[in-house]
Amino acid sequence: MENEVVLSVSGLSVSFRMYTKGLERRELKVISNLNINVRKGEILAVAGSSGSGKSLLAHAILGILPKNAVVEGDIRYLGEPLTKKRVAKLRGGEIALVPQSVEYLDPLMKVGRQVSPDESAVEKVFARYKLDKSVGKLFPFQLSGGMMRRVLCATAVISGAKLIIADEPTPGMSKELADRAMKHFRDLANEGAAVILITHDIDLALGYTDRIAVFYAGTTVETALASDFDSEDKLRHPYTKALWRAIPKNGFRPTEGTQPYAGSLPDGCLFAPRCELKGEKCACGAIEPRNIRGGEVCCHYAA
Amino acid sequence: MSRKIKSISIYLVRVVTLLIAVSVICFALVSLSPIDPMLAYIQANPGVSEENIARMEEFWGVNDPPAERYLKWGSALLHGDFGVSKIFRRPVIEIIGTRFAATLALMLAAWIFSGVFGFAIGCLMGMFNGRPLDSVVKRICLIMCSVPTFWIGLVFLIVFSVWLGWFPFGMSVPVGVAPENVTILQRLRHLILPALTLSFLSFANVALHTREKLVEVLHSDYVLFAKARGESNLSVLRRHGLRNILIPAVTMQFSSFSELFGGSVIAENIFSYPGLGAAASAAGLQSDIPLLLGITLFSVVFVFAGNAIANALYVLIDPRTTEGGK
Numbered sequence: 001m002e003n004e005v006v007l008s009v010s011g012l013s014v015s016f017r018m019y020t021k022g023l024e025r026r027e028l029k030v031i032s033n034l035n036i037n038v039r040k041g042e043i044l045a046v047a048g049s050s051g052s053g054k055s056l057l058a059h060a061i062l063g064i065l066p067k068n069a070v071v072e073g074d075i076r077y078l079g080e081p082l083t084k085k086r087v088a089k090l091r092g093g094e095i096a097l098v099p100q101s102v103e104y105l106d107p108l109m110k111v112g113r114q115v116s117p118d119e120s121a122v123e124k125v126f127a128r129y130k131l132d133k134s135v136g137k138l139f140p141f142q143l144s145g146g147m148m149r150r151v152l153c154a155t156a157v158i159s160g161a162k163l164i165i166a167d168e169p170t171p172g173m174s175k176e177l178a179d180r181a182m183k184h185f186r187d188l189a190n191e192g193a194a195v196i197l198i199t200h201d202i203d204l205a206l207g208y209t210d211r212i213a214v215f216y217a218g219t220t221v222e223t224a225l226a227s228d229f230d231s232e233d234k235l236r237h238p239y240t241k242a243l244w245r246a247i248p249k250n251g252f253r254p255t256e257g258t259q260p261y262a263g264s265l266p267d268g269c270l271f272a273p274r275c276e277l278k279g280e281k282c283a284c285g286a287i288e289p290r291n292i293r294g295g296e297v298c299c300h301y302a303a
Numbered sequence: 304m305s306r307k308i309k310s311i312s313i314y315l316v317r318v319v320t321l322l323i324a325v326s327v328i329c330f331a332l333v334s335l336s337p338i339d340p341m342l343a344y345i346q347a348n349p350g351v352s353e354e355n356i357a358r359m360e361e362f363w364g365v366n367d368p369p370a371e372r373y374l375k376w377g378s379a380l381l382h383g384d385f386g387v388s389k390i391f392r393r394p395v396i397e398i399i400g401t402r403f404a405a406t407l408a409l410m411l412a413a414w415i416f417s418g419v420f421g422f423a424i425g426c427l428m429g430m431f432n433g434r435p436l437d438s439v440v441k442r443i444c445l446i447m448c449s450v451p452t453f454w455i456g457l458v459f460l461i462v463f464s465v466w467l468g469w470f471p472f473g474m475s476v477p478v479g480v481a482p483e484n485v486t487i488l489q490r491l492r493h494l495i496l497p498a499l500t501l502s503f504l505s506f507a508n509v510a511l512h513t514r515e516k517l518v519e520v521l522h523s524d525y526v527l528f529a530k531a532r533g534e535s536n537l538s539v540l541r542r543h544g545l546r547n548i549l550i551p552a553v554t555m556q557f558s559s560f561s562e563l564f565g566g567s568v569i570a571e572n573i574f575s576y577p578g579l580g581a582a583a584s585a586a587g588l589q590s591d592i593p594l595l596l597g598i599t600l601f602s603v604v605f606v607f608a609g610n611a612i613a614n615a616l617y618v619l620i621d622p623r624t625t626e627g628g629k
């Protein structure tokens with residue numbers, strides 16, 4: 001039997017209200033028609049190239065987007081809609097964010113107090129991550145990269161979170177450190193948390209995650225099982241296949257072209273300008289996700 | 304420890320070179336100016352004989368080369384002899400001493416007022432960034448910044464002293480009361496308007512600066528993460544906002560001594576407040592060279608001290624400079 005769905009996001013779109021020169025209001029769409037769900041005890045990777053707005057997904061779920069953001073779509077936590085009010089109560093408790101870097105800690109506050117005001121609780125989580133309790137008395141700038149990583153994980157663990165959203169937790173880390181960080185998340189999932197791992201490093205994510213949602217130009221084009229990445233044939237969407245080919249051990253063949261920018265998104269399939277499979281249906285209209293071989297894909301011609 | 308001694312000695316060297324430079328420049332400016340101390344002396348004492356004038360000229364070194372005169376003046380300064388003020392007919396050092404006490408009270412009041420209220424208003428604006436409250440207060444502050452001190456001083460005087468009669472017209476003590484009989488309350492009443500005038504400009508500056516810093520902090524990644532950890536807006540301000548804007552605010556307060564000094568000249572003149580600023584402008588207008596030079600050098604030390612304190616505080620408060628990194 002499958003575990004219960006902790007978080008489901010369907011048809012999510014995020015846009016920013018911008019005022020251009022003539023005080024003309026414009027909406028800049030950065031996320032559109034995005035669908036993901038994550039179950040208890042599993043890690044879902046949201047993978048896509050850097051700078052494609054993946055972090056905004058995390059911020060949208062947590063309800064901490066800037067004021068000029070407009071969010072549409074359905075976000076449910078444990079089956080119930082995750083309203084602004086509800087998420088305000090849950091964040092920092094049942095729903096936790098693990099941020100990317102030291103920049104996310106107050107530079108002038110000792111790290112222990114940022115993890116939690118409760119000193120003995122901090123000591124306990126620190127012990128779990130093999131951090132000496134003296135680390136709590138340090139300022140963020142005094143931590144090494146590895147320590148930093150563990151302190152940031154500790155902020156999620158201490159709250160006993162059921163849903164952990166990790167935003168690019170391994171940038172610029174050595175392979176060894178990154179592997180260790182991923183193991184921490186695997187452990188948290190094995191203990192029953194649902195983990196969403198936002199990353200640009202598919203190769204690294206494959207070894208530790210259960211499913212991978214492929215993020216392209218602000219939408220998810222496919223959600224595949226991690227095992228589907230064993231061979232190109234198991235994958236469904238042309239972009240996922242292209243990503244697969246770009247992984248070093250699969251030949252490192254990048255696809256031509258670039259992702260469209262928010263604000264100049266094509267109508268219809270966002271991948272169409274670069275797609276080899278493109279047919280007449282692709283040019284207009286939203287594409288609803290379809291279930292194929294236990295995964296989900298947004299493509300008219302995927303098989 | 305040795306690092307501290309080193310930085311202190313660097314400061315001492317700096318202040319000494321600064322004083323030498325300023326004294327040379329001032330001396331040169333005075334020498335080039337049309338002010339003739341000899342002439343002033345003769346005009347003040349019409350009956351002096353030719354013989355006496357020659358003796359005075361000899362005594363004052365009027366015909367010596369400028370460099371020699373400068374050295375003479377400099378060595379007198381080093382011995383604590385700043386000369387005698389022409390207007391007040393008392394030693395310059397004594398005048399600076401008594402006058403500075405009055406000015407210090409004025410500047411301190413203005414300084415605390417603009418620091419505390421400017422900071423509070425700035426925080427308020429930052430919290431309400433972009434909302435009507437913020438834009439209204441911000442506009443008021445911008446207007447305050449561009450209002451000249453002398454003008455606002457006059458307005459205060461007309462409104463609060465003339466029309467409303469809440470405050471005295473000027474001076475630092477009531478007229479016709481012996482100094483020993485003046486109460487603290489009376490002194491405070493005389494202090495309020497000049498202090499408000501003096502703080503008017505820096506108040507708006509502090510508020511705008513604080514607002515800017517707070518907005519920056521509130522948009523930082525660590526505040527975003529604090530919110531993600533469930534902190535409310537108020538808790539974010541208290542735990543992270545204040546902490547991160549206090550250091551720049553405090554250092555800015557200490558480096559504002561020069562504006563404070565400049566403003567005191569104007570505020571004291573408007574309110575006939577007998578402080579150092581009023582003495583400086585009187586000395587300038589009435590060619591009282593010893594007093595003018597003395598006050599100039601004193602103000603250099605004063606402003607330098609403010610900047611030095613600002614730097615030292617920065618080093619002391621900010622953990623990133625005290626505790627070594629990894």
Ligand code: SF4
Nearest residue numbers: 269272275282299300
């Ligand atoms: S919908 Fe069409 S254009 Fe888009 S990926 Fe599928 S085949 Fe390509």
